[in-house]
Amino acid sequence: MTAIHRFQIPDYLNASSPVEYRRGKRENVRLFVLDRKRERTFHSLFTQLVSFLSPGDLLVLNNSRTIPSVLKGRLDGKNIEVRLSRRLSDDEWEVLIIGGKCSIGNVIEFPAGLTARITEMKKNSPLSKLAFSKESLELYHIIYQYGEPIRYEYIDHPWPLDAYQNVYASVPGSVEMPSAGRALSWKMLNMLKRYGIQIAYLQLHAGLSYYGQNRWPVANEHPEHFHIPAVTADLVNKTKKNNNRVIAVGTTVVRALESSVDGCGKVEPQDNITKLNIQKSYSLKVVDGLLTGFHEPEASHLDLLSAFIDENFLIQAYREAIDMGYLWHEFGDMNLIIPILEQC
Structure with missing residues (x-):
């Protein structure tokens, strides 16, 4: 177009x-x-x-x-950013991972003891699939406690x-x-x-x-x-x-x-x-x-x-x-x- x-x-x-x-x-x-x-x-x-x-x-x-869909985590000792994209089930989300090289099976660590394992990396998309260690309301509680709203480069303030x-x-x-x-x-x-x-x-x-x-x-x-x-x-x-x-x-x-x-x-x-x-x-x-x-x-x-x-x-x-x-x-x-x- x-x-x-x-x-x-x-x-x-x-x-x-x-x-x-x-x-x-x-x-x-x-x-x-x-x-x-x-x-x-x-x-x-x-x-x-x-x-x-x-x-x-x-x-x-x-x-x-x-929802505050940006989560800051650690992978192999490095800081990364996870942007939630779509909820798949009580504990699974499609996400965009920014700031590090990832492989299926890698585990990302978040605050409050939350972890997530990469279960799929799409071939024709930058999105990956994460399985979180917590689910439903417990997972949402941590997302709301530690997550941030997505802020693109034209936004000058959090x-x-x-x-x-x-x-x-x-x-x-x-x-x-x-x-x-x-x-x-x-x-x-x-x-x-x-x-x-x-x-x-x-x-x-x-x-x-x-x-x-x-x-x-x-x-x-x-x-x-x-x-x-x-x-x-x-x-x-x-x-x-x-x-x-x-x-x-x-x-x-x-x-x-x-x-x-x-x-x-x-x-x-x-x-x-x-x-x-x-x-x-x-x-x-x-x-x-x-x-x-x-x-x-x-x-x-x-x-x-x-x-x-x-x-x-x-x-x-x-x-x-x-x-x-x-x-x-x-x-x-x-x-x-x-x-x-x-x-x-």
Whole structure:
């Protein structure tokens, strides 16, 4: 997808700190709106999100909670870093190991007497499989006690875990923040409800989005666990039946909803794993709009965005966002891609 890689993000547009430390409140970010119907752009504020929505529209949020997924350990007397990527069982995780050469059978030592043995090293992926010496709640207790949130090079400070949580996050499991909902405060959510916007929740536990050294996950080789409750499936199906818009808050929500559609075009409640690869050739079956952040040129998220709008318009819009000084990454500004109704 070469067309999607025709832009570069200047370093000064990397949001390095949470907006509430800069501007007082989470919702004090900008909103760049792309009209799917007429390929127009609008510059606004996130607090004006309701101006682009209509009563009866449905916002679907991912309430997966971010865990402190970076563990510092020792292997053969050397310091290494383990980044959790995906939970496989009560005591097994896929992980990214940074800072040392590893082999199957090696044992990594962590604080509090926790150890982990390398049981598999994937051939076409930088990920390995670890079997920990503790499991379930005991393992999570140590992860929360000694782990840290993932912090990429554009972050200039070790911000607390709360900075990487959405206010409505309730189900622990994401190793990176599902950051599309970060700007949604309880005040904004209540205001949207008063306006007649419906709110529903699902869970998709986000895995690592970047492996370092210019290595990125391939969507169809990047399984993620998701859960769609019956109440959410019903709301989505009723919204579609009433010809209102279903708006995903985050690419994780798009992936979960589009993975749960049956042969009749209805969303089914389920607990499952998705490997769905959404790109420009994919015909969206459920989701009408997307609220998201701004994505790196190498990220597979951009392939997903091209299922919503023409990729040439997407590149043009991203260049416009760069010219207008929008901020990137989890602490940055927001992007709404939606078919805008006439009254907007």
